[in-house]
Amino acid sequence: MAYRLLALDIDGTLLKSNHRLGKETKEAIEFVKSKGVYVTLATGRAFPSAKKVAKSLKIDDNYLITHDGAFVADDSENPIFERRIESSKVYQIVDILENYHCHIRLLHEKYAVGNKVHHKSQLIARMNVGMGDPLFYPVNFVDSPSHHLIDQPLTVPKIRAHFWNEVEQQDAMEELEEAVPDIRLTSSEHGSLDITDASVSKARGLQVLGKKLGIPLKEMVAIGSYDNDAEMVAQAGLGVVMGQSSKELKSMANWITRSNDQNGVAYMVREVFRKQFHPKVFK
Structure with a gap:
């Protein structure tokens, strides 16, 4: 299976415990981007906060799944999906x-x-x-x-x-x-x-984004670390959870990577996407 989209949770996944982005993680994201993989964030954070992280990864022009899937947009004025509490x-x-x-x-x-x-x-x-x-x-x-x-x-x-x-x-x-x-x-x-x-979830956000981009769930990799990632991990073509995640969440995953403090995202990219693209840099 060729994976065309990578969805990343932020806290506990992309960020280490000190709330910083590791150099290895940035390089891994840059690698999959260079291979034409669409990278998005799927987070419980509010849109402006997710946008800040996206800018650090140079994906701030992409659609982001924010507010746990309740707001999907590339800018705050033109969401492709929003579901508000009245x-x-x-x-x-x-x-x-x-x-x-x-x-x-x-x-x-x-x-x-x-x-x-x-x-x-x-x-x-x-x-x-x-x-x-x-x-x-x-x-x-x-x-x-x-x-x-x-x-x-x-x-x-x-x-x-x-x-x-x-x-x-x-x-x-x-x-x-x-x-x-x-x-x-x-x-x-x-x-x-x-x-x-009640209709909101990160998985629903992935479905909306996939429809917009013409990418089915089976061609997506989703990486999460906590309870609000469960449906997204279960429905993606390759559901990945971090090493420090709960046993319950791990039981839903296709692949378990290292913890966020052990550069788990970068490790997953090397192990999974290397087989897809065979880059010399990761040999």
């Missing part, structure tokens, strides 16, 4: 989340609205809630997002909450599942709760 449901979700000790972010494709964090360690809180947001992605911090929404209703592709207590996180998930219909709850890292429309 304003009344956004308010309902936020109203529930505000009963728990968590940080809430309403992730629009151009900006975010978040609650001010009150945590015993403000340094830890800032590190957790700020991770993945580029400096140019405006975040409006308010005392109460629900009060803000009364005056300024908002539709968003995704809502994200970060919890410091696993019991509270589980309780919030159960309450949301019971009270709010037609939403999807996933997690992209420890402590996170990611909320989108």
Whole structure:
């Protein structure tokens, strides 16, 4: 099988634990691009944040699958697919989340609205809630997002909450599942709760992009590392997971590479795409 598209998760996949792109990873992406493989990002991050990573990889002109598949675009003004949570449901979700000790972010494709964090360690809180947001992605911090929404209703592709207590996180998930219909709850890292429309997934985003480019799923390689990557990994022609991923996610994969701190993406490219293209540089 000749693979024509490579879809990459960002956090835990492309980026190391220090949130940096390794030189080997950049070279591997440059290699597959030079062979005509279409490279995209499939991420839970908001569009501006994904765009920043794409620019580092020199793929910022390509379509990106962002907000866990709720927003697929090459620029924020002209998405080829978007699925928003309607304003009344956004308010309902936020109203529930505000009963728990968590940080809430309403992730629009151009900006975010978040609650001010009150945590015993403000340094830890800032590190957790700020991770993945580029400096140019405006975040409006308010005392109460629900009060803000009364005056300024908002539709968003995704809502994200970060919890410091696993019991509270589980309780919030159960309450949301019971009270709010037609939403999807996933997690992209420890402590996170990611909320989108029920019809949204990275796999759906890949299907939309494949239709746009004329590339079927069987000719795609998808690499992920966390729960929100499961459907994408299962449906791609070659589903790859990182070495540090859970046993459950690994059971869905066709191929398991090294961890993100061991340059797992670069290793996969050498082992899989070398056989497809036989480049001298990787002999």
